[in-house]
Amino acid sequence: MLVFHASSLDQFTMGEFQQQLLTLWGGLICLFTLVKCIRFLKDLFPHVWIALPASFFRSMGEWAVVTGAGDGIGKAYSLELAKRGLNVVMISRTLEKLQKVATEIEQATGRNVKIIQADFTKDSIYENIEESLQGLEIGILEPHQLQHYLCYQDDTDNTETNGAKAFLNIFSKALQAEYKAKGIIVRVVTPYGVSTSMTMNQKPSLIMKAAENFVTESLNYITVKDETFGCLAHEIMGYILQLIPLWVFHSDRFQELFLHVSSAAQKRNQRRP
Secondary structure (H helix, E strand, C coil): CCCCCCHHHHHHHHHHHHHHHHHHHHHHHHHHHHHHHHHHHHHHHHHHHHCCCCCCCHHHHCEEEEEEECCHHHHHHHHHHHCCEEEEEEEEHHHHHHHHHHHHHHHHHCEEEEEECCCCCCHHHHHHHHHCCCCCEEEEEHHHHHHHHHCCCCCHHHHHHHHHHHHHHHCCCCCCCCHHHHHCCCEECCCCCCCCCHHCCCCCCCCEEEEEHHHHHHHHHCCCEEEECCCCCHHHHHHHHHHHCCHHHHHHHHHHHHHHHHHHHHHHHCCCC
């Protein structure tokens, strides 16, 4: 005769259930980790996962419009997009810079370059810009100077600067959600450090990217996701920083360390010949 006590049977059933539950939970964690790793690799190496054809940018339209094109990132985008087959409309405040850069790009790439002098701190410029763009098949808009004036008009007020950056991110993502079905691509690029006049032309390094190198890399991320850091080094840095709790960044000790490092970097840059 075989007799099971009810309590023993309940314990056996409960133990088996717990084991199955833990197995399921472990499997879900492994699956989640695998998906995260795949997405991480996809973000790091977009040219391997989603290789853009050479004709991609030209297929968007005949012309690219770039603001803040007189120097820095805007100038680099103008040159790189011209290399990739587009004619370029360069918009900036300083006419002499525009004329010089336009000549360089035309000679280097053989593409047509149109310049528009405009100061985005004034409200009276938009009618002239609209008239100058009439009749052009515009495929790409790179509004770099718009971000410049929204975020850096008052660089002493970090609260206003962060509010402006947050607005640009949310607004751009909203545009992408609304117009994606119509084939329009809207991307937010948020680099950590690019060597331009705004960063006092700091010496390029692993993190502080040269404008030309950053722009070349950033165009490879155009179809990857709505917001990118723009280059491999900054993507890795972004993933690492996401692992650090927010309270660490908000702590007084971290803020003091950040200010000390930033101040030291600026002083080294000022001593450069």
